[in-house]
Amino acid sequence: MANAPQPEIHTVFEPKTSTWQYMVADPVTKDAAIIDSVLDYDIATSTITTLSADNLIHFVKQQNYKIIFILETHVHADHLTASKYIQQTLIRAGYSNPQICIGKRIEQVQHTFxxxxxxxxxxxxGVFDKLLDDGERLSLGSLEIEILHLPGHTPDHVGYVIGPNVFTGDSLFLPDVGSARCDFPGGDATALFKSMSRLLSLPPGFRLYSGHDYPPNQGEERKEPRAFATVAEQREKNKHVHDGVSMNEFVxxxxxxxxxxxxxxxxxxxLQFNIRAGQLPAVSDHGHRFFHVPLKVPEDAWTWGVETQG
Incomplete structure (x- = not known):
């Protein structure tokens, strides 16, 4: 490991959704990957904007990087992905033709939603260019990316091992935050415990980069977001899954x-945007694009609603 090429890792925090975005590059070849990008969305006005994504693209140009892969750890439920926007912008500008990649079990998630x-x-x-399996490896210049299937938070969830670093998505948060929820369709607390245990079995100096951070703000010592903790730190201090916590206790x-x-x-x-890899919904006959949002109604709504005929 000491003689292996080491990646350049750039961390970009998106505060509205508390998301960590990552850019990982081979410092020699300048080949690079973007992990878990964010597209800005204002729920009050249903407006998409691209400032966060444009900042990533600007940084790519500044560093003279060639983006080879745009990687997703899973279908996110808390932010819109900028994958398709970044890909198409880079292609139009002639910088690169990156592949959008995600875990192969995305097909199950796509069908569900x-x-x-x-x-x-x-x-x-077919909106994702490459579907990745557990143990698969991708070349990024002289670097190698190994895929880890890390189900639990979602069934399609994967992590990316690059050198002594793992980009874990929502499989493991910072020690004082703990772990992600498992109540989405296909989520499984037992599977998440096993995925976290897999991460914590890696060498103690490995850095585990999180998909989000929600730093405590009520008198605790840490107030600023942090991108990673080592395996050793997680095993000692993670409040949900430190050494000694059993699977039954966690579940x-x-x-x-x-x-x-x-x-x-x-x-x-x-969910509707991300199963499309960030591709915009089709335009209606009236020139609009739509998301469907479920309507919650009183239990007796059938007395004044229109019922499905069958």
């Missing part, structure tokens, strides 16, 4: 905790 939201297959089949706690949580603010918009 396309059915829920009434999305036509033509809008999501019972996580299940009870998830039952009390409200849905993420951008849940419906994010």
């Amino acid at each position: 396309a059915t829920k939201y009434g999305i036509d297959k033509a809008e999501y089949v 019972q706690w996580r299940t009870q905790r998830d039952a009390t949580l409200g849905e993420p603010r951008l849940l419906h918009q994010a």
